[in-house]
Amino acid sequence: MTEVSRVIDVPPDAVFDVLADGWLYAGWVVGSSHIRDVDQDWPGVGSRIHHSVGPWPVHIQDETVVTAVQPGLSLSLEARAWPVGAAAVGITLVPHGGGTLVRMTEHVVRGPAKVLPAVLQSLLLKPRNTESLARLADLATGKHSRTKTGHPRP
Template structure:
């Protein structure tokens, strides 16, 4: 089971604001090139976002569904990966003084991914989590510092409290 943690130097509210915006999924999830709402209101239970993974000229689309949400503290997702099956991804936020301790726990749930799961795939998931948490940390800390929404493509947009992607401390 791939469990990784990261201390993000901002409030849990700021981190939650990023997680709660389904359009920002591609900003911090490694391998995802875009994301969009599919159904429901993200991150409420059973809401889904569609995402695209680009491999050269080929784009693969799938979706991630919220299976459990405790606003501000816990988001459990089921990410679909076509013939590979699905994975359970739990993201827990814990206050840590003025900061936020983020704990990510991911493991295969259904399909070929579970059958093929081994030490090698576990190591790959750990590397992916390290990069993903670094991206999430960078986004959240920059947002807290400047009030600017940073994106992986170099664009930035001014945010305000209460707006999607804004700081909700």
């Protein structure tokens, strides 16, 4: 299992606000290139984000499904990108001073990529997930600062 973490200088609820907006998924998940639809009950268990993975014109249309959620605390997903496979992704939010320690885990659960040794999976996933958390931090910080200053998103 690959794990990355990052401290984001906003409260856990502000980070979860970004996670709970499925339309922002392609803005922070590296590799997701286009959101086609988001189930109305996102991020409820069983709800889906219908997305494309990869660059046009060779992108794959697939989906990500919520497998567990504790609002403000954690989100567990099954991210699919067939024919490559599917991965279990866990995101936990822990209060850290005035901010949030975000931990993200990922491991392949199905498909051809599952045969890759854990060390190789980690070499591929760690840089991608580190960048994903950097993007999540930017979105959460920007969204929170606009809300805090009374300048909500248009």
